[in-house]
Amino acid sequence: MKILVPVKRVPDYQVKVKLAADGASIDTSQTKWIVNPFDEIAVEEAIKLKEAGAASEVVVVGIGPEDVATQLRYTMAMGADSAVLVKTSEYVDSSLAAEILAAVFRRGSYGLIIMGKQAIDSDAGQTPQILAALLQLPQACFASKVVIAEGQATVTREVDGGLETLRIPLPGVISTDLRLNTPRYAPLPGIMKAKKKPLEELSIEQLGVKPTARVRIKRMTYPQQRQGGKKVASVEELVTVLQSEAKVL
């Protein structure tokens, strides 16, 4: 079984993002890019399935400018076998991303798609579900455990109130939550090997997808900062202020 793992690059979450001059995008001139952490979990899960003999090949796919290749190479250093880069400089919203990924899926004979439940830049959490709908495949989102056997995936999902388990026939789409695994660091020999692994470049047009976004960002602002900072000296003082000043007790 071949597994397709979509990988998005996002700004490093340890650095605060800055608005660009146009007031509708972020300034990426100094941005350090990383693999979206949820996608890294997806790559790890796919590699583990391959190591366990449940999968034969792991293909990663990225969308964006040329240098997204850096993040794809990183996931190949982790252990993915090959990569597809769909090159575009356009703004890609969730539905366009899903259309592109659907076209990539149709070019290969994949048995499973594993991807992050959300990208930590847009925080939209839409692409896996849209992709599943476009491909008429079942979905199991927010996975914290995946077991593949006999052409089916048994998936435990992190949901409101607890954990839910589903069984879906494959092919299907699984989206990852934080507790699924802890991604490995790319080992040094892996980094050398990754340079020689195949990376195919495609354009959106080659895939036959019309690049239309359905959502437009009109404006971006910084949220109002919360003013905190007052310290109390003791538990007794804390209780007093909560009672008489904040009036929440």
Add this chain to the structure above:
Amino acid sequence: MGDILVFLQLHEGSLLKASLSAVSAAQELKQRWNCGRLVGLLLGPRSKEAAANAARYGFDELRWCESSELAHYLAAPYASTVSAVLKGGEFDVFVAAATSIGKDLTPRIAALWDAGQASDIIAVNPDGSLKRPMYAGDILADVEITSAKKAVTVRPTAFAPAVEGKSGSVTEAPYTAAAFAAGSFIEYKGSGGDRPELGDAAIVVSGGRALQSAENFEKYIFPLADVLGAAVGASRAAVDSGYAPNDWQVGQTGKVVAPQLYIAAGISGAIQHLAGMKDSKVIVAINKDAEAPIFEIADYGLVADLFEALPKLTAEIKRIKGQ
């Protein structure tokens, strides 16, 4: 614009408060976008009775479907049933609360209906654009859905629950199966407890990595929560370490809460955690590191070892409550 369909979520037959927040957002959208009728949809067991009860929240019409195929939530049949309703009417807008079902379901419906989606909106702007957080809340974006059909998920804490208004009619909606094998529900394991629901609670007591164990959550966090009638939350670090169940995680990629009082004990205040609680009315931080970033946003900070401070705080609150 055409009509609005609001997905109303049931838990054991009763309407979620989060869905009433989605109704409020839908009412704002109706006004801002000049929409037609407001229609609610309820699926699954006891949805007929629940529809009759929910009709009073200002709806023009309520629809329900009690097909046994919808007994447990599953994305594909739910999405095909909802999108068939959308395609069969004058609808231009679909709205759901950003619960785990709303988040799982809405994009799938949007795709089947050829709609663009704005996720987790926190406001409807005067110019009709929608405000939503991005980058763990570091940025607020005003987005416009440019497609004719529009799907929206609503952050429940950002909209007050709808109040009763006029009552609408109640009709049955047909079940529409997915066109392929959608899989099956196996089991649900609740994390249990009879404390208030984290998303609705007036007070939340959260613990972080500093708690060191599930036993310490029980020993230090639970008694304080119980004397306050509070829900319990946790940081990602506490959940990852197995001190607290997954659905207690507060933050960018967990639950968003906005209680009257949020007490963070042994939580450093990473941006991803703040994303889920910084709209709380009053924030209290207890941390032994005076430089912890949580203090920058806390209304009241106590620099202390939580293993000493929490039992004292619990006792002190018991005392003033006369317990």
